[in-house]
Amino acid sequence: MSRWLSVEVLDDISDNGLDDADRQRFGFNIVITAADVSDAYPFDEEIATLLIAASVTTAWGTDLFGRSKSNLPTGNGPYVSIMLTGGPAPLRTHNAGRAGRVAYRRLTAQVVARAASSTTAYTKAQAAFAALVPVRNTTVAATSP
Structure with a gap:
């Protein structure tokens, strides 16, 4: 479980071309600033929790x-x-301690929707975007794959 301070979009939804199965791909990249860093990984499971709760997807391994x-x-x-795409260096604060403990991690991920129909793929990417972007000061528990 992590405490997400914010989700910021690094870029808007873009056309990522076709995948190996000839499906259209649309995606975007996000950076999540998270506290309680010991619980921050694997944060893709936490992203999944939000997508499932917003009915963007149903379950790991299904869609x-x-x-x-x-x-x-x-x-x-x-x-x-x-x-998961890494991310910039973590943030430290003055009160994080002399050992230089990390106060916040900045975790990045790419979210990609794909479908045979370009319209369907774009609509799904828009739904994922809408589910993640407004998240602020939220505690998120992971949904295991």
Whole structure:
């Protein structure tokens, strides 16, 4: 469980071309500033929790996938994938202690929607965008894949 201070969009929804199954892809990148850093990883599970709660997706392995070992189905979709992409250096504060303890991590991820129909893929990307962008000062518990 992490305490998310904010979700910021690094770029707007963009056309990512076709995947190997000839499905259209639309995606965007986000940075999450999170406190309680010991609980911040794997934060893709926390992103999944929000997407499932907003009815953007239903469950890991059904229409939601993440991490490099995920095998997406060959169907038309729509499917959403979450890829962890690192992030900028963490933030420290004056009161974090002499050891330089990290106060906030800035975690980044790419969220991509894909479907046989360009309209369906874009609509799913818009739904994921709308579910994540307004998150502020929220405690998020993970949904395990």
